[in-house]
Amino acid sequence: MNMLKIVAVPMHKEGRKFVAIFAAITLALAFVWEPLFWLGLGATVWCYYFFRDPVRVIPQQEGLVLSPADGIVSLIQDVVPSKDLGLGDTPVTRVSVFMNVFNCHVNRAPIAGTVRTIAYHKGQFLNASFDKASELNERNSIMIETPTGAQIGVVQIAGLVARRIVCFVKVGDSIEIGHRFGLIRFGSRLDVYLPKGVSPLVSVGQTAVGGETILADLRNPNVNRPGIAE
8 A cells, every 4th residue: 555645645524533533542542552653543544545535537428327436336236216216116227336444435426417306214234235235224315317307316325334424415406427425434335226228337346436437328328238248
């Protein structure tokens, strides 16, 4: 891990108080026992790294659906969307991106449009990589409608360690593709619900970069994802 690359990356303001707490504890540990100080220093650097907010090069082509988070594409399934999203009861493709504690946890809008729905549900804190986490875990569901009428659902899901979902937008807000809309602390998952008939352009196990990796193209909805034969 290149330490210069870590400290050179901006930190999201949501992390300031956590880094301050870690730093204060580290200073106190210095008076107790020197090895504890170095452990605390490492933890403080990790906390800064967790809340990093790097600049991203966001594709601007109309119709693209981008990954809302850094992580691994853990699941691609056809499911009935949560009623909270208001996307109907017809199965659509859901792409799940799992974030571990070392991924950047700033969440970015998968597409440009207007926020039509936001619904927060308390729930459990199961491992976010499990399929059932979409229904049982604490989550925040958002539906974004594009100027052309396409509707995309994106759900922030708390994980085994995560205990706080932060959302920066409200119903009625306009949001640009790739812009920051939220953050989840310490390990979690993002689900993206594509419009009916739209095929994903990613595969399970693929590494996704928030605001850069293309999940789907609404202009070419039937293009198969890599590794899938026609």
